[in-house]
Amino acid sequence: MKEKSKNSVAVIIPLYNGAPWIEETIKSVLSQSLKPDEIIVVDDNSTDEGYEIVKKYKEVTLVKNEGKGSSMSRNLGTKLSKSRFIAFLDQDDLWHPSHLRLLRNALLDNSESNSVIAIANSFEKNPPKYDFTTKGCTYFDPWTRYPFTIGVEGPSVALIRREILFDIGLWEEKSTGMGDAILFLKLSSQKPLLKLQSCTVGKRVHAGSQWIAIRDWGAKYLNFRHQVMRSALDFRTNINSNDPFLPEFELKLKALKTLQHLTHSIAEQDHKNVVEYANLLETQLSNVTDTYMAHVFYCLMGALFPIHDSEKLKIERDHVFTELLKIWSDEAPKTKMAIQNLIGEKPLVS
Structure with a gap:
């Protein structure tokens, strides 16, 4: 992949038997007002038709993960990317069209922060409800809830500077299933975690959810x-x-x-x-x-x-x-x- 612009954004999506949701998820990425420079889907040895669904999208780089687990897939996607900012999206979650634009602008305006998160709203059958009632950003420290909850609603809410991911050792693969918890605790040990006050993420809840x-x-x-x-x-x-x-x-x-x-x-x-x-x-x-x-x-x-x-x-x-x-x-x-x-x-x- 060629070198990207200084403000480029990559979207990394782990895929494992995500056929029921992955197409809608990809469409939510393609509908972003800030178009990502890279969309990388990392398939983790799926046994359903999810891989074939993703192959239809020429905008997507589709690769196989020879290992096992979503954290390993996110690490592989990060290593393959060349963008300055990395966004992670679960295969069953959705973004509001303004999601990437708002997060990237927040990081550009706050150089002291290495990552920014948005608010997520859980949904099941009905479409997610987004909320832009409250504008702007605040700082949030997940250590204030340690170790019982951390107040960050999964990987899909975050945009992270690529270099800091390598500084902290990327995703901890032995912690797959709670990799996001330790990731955000590590990130906030380095610099303040910026939090967008708008809800731009739909977090799908279903019986097959990893959590x-x-x-x-x-x-x-x-x-x-x-x-x-x-x-x-x-x-x-x-x-x-x-x-x-x-x-x-x-x-x-x-x-x-x-x-x-x-x-x-x-x-x-x-x-x-x-x-x-x-x-x-x-x-x-x-x-x-x-x-x-x-x-x-x-x-x-x-x-x-x-x-x-x-x-x-x-x-x-x-x-x-x-x-x-x-x-x-x-x-x-x-x-x-x-x-x-x-x-x-x-x-x-x-």
Whole structure:
């Protein structure tokens, strides 16, 4: 591929059995008001007709990934690209036509930032609802939610300077399935993460979503999350071992391990251990805000209920959480309140 202009943009799309969605996804890229200089689809040994669908589009460079996994596919696409800015798009997500233009302009106007993210809105059958009510950008630090959630809604929301991807070691391939979480934590360890206040991304939710499959591991999912978050904290520590926030992050990482044990006890209806882990979690998270505590239990929800249908999730969660309150430790009022507040709330399936 020839060298691109100094403000060029590449779009990288991993493909694996994405025949039901990939054509609509590609069309959302081709409809961008800022036309990308490169569109690279990396097929990860698909067994459906998705590969043949993509072949129809002469604007797309289609390559095979000889390895396995979306993170490896994104790395291959990044290495093949020559553009200054890299946008990643999942095979089932959609962009508003202004998406790339707004993100690139934001990075051009903010040279101190190495990446910018947009807001995403989840959708299932109906088209996504975009929102430009709020204009401009702010800074967002995903470490404020570490390690339970990070507040970045997947790879499809981001535009990243190509050079910083190589500086941080690209996508961590052993973390496929949570590669975006560690990527954005690494990026924000280097420079502030810029956040567009407009919703320009439609995040499709369906039974085949990768995050649904991973959360189906239950407590094992939280073990995997702990490994990924350990790696992210090690990266931050290597950058600055005198970082004053490191002890706080270490304690929160221990709380994630406690949440893993708690999830297993709830699933096994081991009431004695539920009380024990409730008390321990209360101690480990004694200084966090109510908002942070809510995200702790969003993480618990993800492990207990790997359901993409929001109504079904609400019914099952409310039933289990109502029963959980009956056995929850009275010595853990803050965590008990967090559970109480989630009952009846519309689930955030994204």
